[in-house]
Amino acid sequence: MDFLILNKGFPILSVLIFLPLAGAVIALLLSSDNAARIWTLIITTLEAVISLPLYAGFNTATYKYQFGERLAWIPQWNIHYTLGVDGISLLLVLLTTLIMPFCILASWRYIAKRVKAFMICMLILETTMIGVFVALDFILFYVMWEAMLIPMYMLIAIWGGPRKIYASVKFFIYTMAGSAMLLVAIIALYLASAPHTFSIPMLMGQNYSPTLQTLVFLAFFLAFAVKVPMFPLHTWLPAAHVEAPTAGSVILAGVLLKMGAYGFLRFCLPITPQATMTFMPYVLWLSIAGILYGGFTALAQKDMKKLIAYSSVGHMGFITLGIFMLNSRGMEGAILQMLNHGITTGALFLCVGIIYERKHSRELSVSTGIGKHMPVFATFFAIFSLSAFAFPGTNSFVGEFLVLAGGFARHKLITAFAIPGVILAAAYMLRMLQKVIWGGVNNPSHTGLVDLNTREIIVLAPFLVFVFWIGLAPAPFLAVIHSSVNHLLTQVGTLGGTSAVAQILP
């Protein structure tokens, strides 16, 4: 197991996976709504605290998977319970554990019916999300990947808006269709590998035939592109976001969308490097299409959640653009941008949720001019909006800058097409910001509107800290990513064809 640094002592990753699940089981026994809320908050906070040593103990000098755990599961088929984190997954695990307590807090009053069931769904969701990011065995990964759909489906279908059934079924069908192909690809890889294995790191670096690589890449691509979502497979996203409750939207934008990009990084690139090189230009152009399409569509939205949902399509386009530039700046920028998008878009959805709790509408026209009545809210909202269009000094700027730098170093023409996307991002974000804070000459009446309470400030403040921390001193975050990205690029470079090596290695 030369790819895994086994963890001796406290099995931190297993605890992270199973603690929320155990919490969910105990939550079944609770009787009152408030008890369920407090219990879930305790469990998610505990989970966040437990996850912090992951960062503290992480060795940034190695690309190997750390905090590893390995148990035989179904030895006949070489299926193992293998866990580990590297620089690519560490930040996503931390993002998940840290965002959850705030989602619970944000749902404190928003969710009024079937509170216990909601909290149980959230806990199970957390288990599966952590599982997806730390699993190093394909079967374990696939179980977690599929299991994740169920609580998310229920979040939308039970606690969603008026068109919740439409949105949840659409979400389910899209993602299921994608993951069906994923299973086929996993089995194909198992059969093609020698010795037969489901271990993800062992499947990397095997010399598969070009045909197999192409087919596996396409199957992977479908599954992950739906999840990202990449244009033109994005249509489930706005529907799901609009109908989902605030916490659902935050998790959807913050964590679930990242799984698609994570899939590209963990599977497509290292397992099928030759196919990656072949399809790279097409993926890049699709990313550009997503950036421009998302931008234009966001500009036309009247519903704030839809606007942010379409902006996500554009932002995720930047992430796939960075990944498939296949150089270290682009890829590091993309990974950082995954984190940034989780923070910024998560915070924006929380802000919209706060408006919704007060005005009972997400229509932009209903909420015009509330800045005068809610100055504290306006300040938070303004900073998150600035971050969303990559204002220099905020987190997204660093990510976007790196993606563009990686892009211009490799494909000037393609990257030039991303620039209109940057302008559009400023346009739709400033438009929303202007309307919410200022409005026009005949704003609707906002009598009785109260500014943020302490709970809401506690929910939003940590996001603000990360916006500026990553924006002004991203070194601690980039240091984590660095070794793994370089290793990944070597993997793609050495196996993706000799012509590519010279361009890829910096």
Next chain:
Amino acid sequence: MDINAVSGQIESCRLVWAVLTPLLASFAVMLTGHRPNVRESCTVVAAVILFAIIASMGPLVLAGHTLHYTIFRILPGVTVSLRADAFSMIFALVASTLWILAAFYSLGYMRSLREHAQTRFNACFALAIFGAIGVALSDNLFTMFMFYELVSICTYPLVAHHQDEEGYKGARKYIVYLSGTSHAFILPAMVLIYVLTGNLDFAHNISTGILPAGANATLVTVLYIFCLIGFAKNGIMPFHHWLPGAMVAPTPVSALLHAVAVVKVGVFCTTRVMLYVFGVNTMSALNLGIPTAYFVSFTILMASVIALSKTNLKARLAYSTVSQLSYIILGVALLTPAGIQGGLIHIANHAFAKITLFFCAGSIFVATQKKDISEMSGLGRSMPFTFAAFGLASLTMIGVPPVAGFVTKWYLLVGSMQAHQIGIMLVLLASTLLNVAYFAPITYKAFFGKRPAGEVDAGIKEAPLTMLIPLMITSLITLLMGIYPDVFLNFVKAVL
């Protein structure tokens, strides 16, 4: 303080205090909003402190040192860091001096007209100064871009201050032009420069630039064009429309921001990038200077012609600003010592003169509610001090001795002779005549014209002293700077 004897670099956190002062002032204003006198005192105290800090750096810089301080390290080669060299001192001194005067003036203006939301106004005003000082003291392209963007965002509330249809329309145009151009041109240019060089720090002299010697000439030319038109605050046509549109703002905003801070931020960024990123050597090698000079000549002449056609005083001043800003870029683009000196000294000369003109426009409005030039006939007899100041300041715009504008004209003419550009000399002469044509009649008619028919002298008198004194001070400074130009000229000479 730690002086590095070899490079003359001094690590100084005074720079951080200079930038933080207006930011803290803005917070103080927000917190003390319910007590207007305390609130205004915060602004004035901060302005004085800022001026003191900036002025205290002057002697060190003139002694040949460069002050610098790195606040944040973002990526290898990308930092948030500050620098005070002779070039930044020109703008920092202008902005900090005028903030004190503008603080008093806007106090008088806003209270006389009983404007709403004065706390927001003052807070955003301080934030805009924060951005301007940040731009002046930035040590690299990233820091500069950050503060540049900050100025765009923080001045939106000032332009939209009246919150009526016209205000929102002007503000919308303002933000679309400024934000659009910077994202469309500056951002990609900055990323490409980073890709080419691996860092974004400005050079320490005006000749070498930072681009590698073997860089693709076409790419460098494209980058240069992006930087020239991307900083749209510099008012170069065709991206100048935001400036007249922004005149819907209250006059102190037009005065400090749209005559001094904001537009000077644009010009400062443009010239900083021309001299310290591209450098004189690269610009001459690729023959970028003279075409730029002719390109901005179009703006100089065209804006003057448009100014002639405007009857609203603030609109005329706005187009005059567009025209005068291009003088600065023209001077630098000549790439000759005298040309560069003429351009840079004009940053200061134009600032003091144009703020006087806007101050006068605001005083006239407060005293008489008049905005149109035709209504101001004969007004000079009721408001002699205001119109005397106006006359003095317009002489600087025209460029006659002994006021400050003459120094600019002299250096620019010498510069164009050094560059052997007869065409540029003709442009300068034509623009001087145009300046006479649109400025001279205003003062002349105010003193010697007849009052408009049917108007009775309803006891019009000068605006309050808080407004009158600042505008008299600024107009006298334009005179002083003509007679004794060394204060700024020393810094300008230290740039070369």
